[in-house]
Amino acid sequence: DCSWVFDSLVGFLQGPIWNAPILTFIEQKIFKFLLFEPANTEHEDEYKKIFEEYKDLVDSMLGSYMEDIGITPEQFENACSKDSTEGLKIRFHQSMESSFRHHYINDDDDDDKDDKDNNNNNNNLQTLFEQVWAANDYEIFKRMMIQKNLELQLQALEMIQQRYGITPQSFLPSDGEESLQTEEEAHSSTLELEQSLVSSSEEHDRLEAECKREKENLHTVLQHTIDL
Numbered sequence: 667d668c669s670w671v672f673d674s675l676v677g678f679l680q681g682p683i684w685n686a687p688i689l690t691f692i693e694q695k696i697f698k699f700l701l702f703e704p705a706n707t708e709h710e711d712e713y714k715k716i717f718e719e720y721k722d723l724v725d726s727m728l729g730s731y732m733e734d735i736g737i738t739p740e741q742f743e744n745a746c747s748k749d750s751t752e753g754l755k756i757r758f759h760q761s762m763e764s765s766f767r768h769h770y771i772n773d774d775d776d777d778d779k780d781d782k783d784n785n786n787n788n789n790n791l792q793t794l795f796e797q798v799w800a801a802n803d804y805e806i807f808k809r810m811m812i813q814k815n816l817e818l819q820l821q822a823l824e825m826i827q828q829r830y831g832i833t834p835q836s837f838l839p840s841d842g843e844e845s846l847q848t849e850e851e852a853h854s855s856t857l858e859l860e861q862s863l864v865s866s867s868e869e870h871d872r873l874e875a876e877c878k879r880e881k882e883n884l885h886t887v888l889q890h891t892i893d894l
Contacts, residue, residue: 671737671745678731679794688797691723696815717807724801796884809884816880820873 678684695716732742800807 671735671741674735675731675742675745676791676794679798680790684727684731684797687723687727691720692811692814693818695719696811696818713808713811714804716811717804720807721801724798728798803887805887806884809880809887813877813880813884816873816877820877823873 728742732739796806796810800810
């Protein structure tokens with residue numbers, strides 16, 4: 667029975683010993699290199715170097731985890747096997763199917779609190795599983811990093827929009843400046859303001875669309891890997 671191994675693994679993956687190093691690694695690499703863009707193929711060697719570093723980090727942490735709870739690599743592999751009724755791959759299939767039903771089948775008006783809580787739990791499990799499998803598959807790792815890059819860009823843009831009401835304060839004249847503006851300058855400032863609003867909205871929509879597309883791509887790659 668490997669169910670206790672699986673439950674222990676999920677608990678470990680949800681804890682700070684796993685999360686802190688993984689998230690720190692991902693965010694540091696994204697901000698340091700800024701290479702992980704969907705259409706960027708110029709830095710493939712750098713991608714693979716970062717992948718090897720990530721693989722070493724995950725292998726080290728999982729090795730320490732197995733040693734701490736006293737299981738063998740074979741027991742760990744069985745817990746992750748798609749042939750196990752409680753295995754990682756089976757749970758991932760279930761979480762993906764549940765998320766699909768939530769997003770594409772259920773109406774928002776019919777969702778109750780339990781449905782939303784279950785969907786959040788499934789999304790969290792998917793993220794944890796992706797982090798583990800990303801260490802064994804370069805394409806999964808690359809897709810995961812691209813998606814995280816886009817999510818961070820979207821979060822940064824949304825923070826700016828919330829803080830400044832869509833438009834950065836630098837675009838808005840102070841009271842003293844406003845009184846000195848000529849009609850032409852006022853018109854020019856208005857045009858800049860309108861362009862900023864349009865650009866900000868378009869960029870937000872673009873990042874949202876790319877995030878959704880990359881999430882679907884990542885799930886497709888994961889599904890293919892699991893089914894092998």
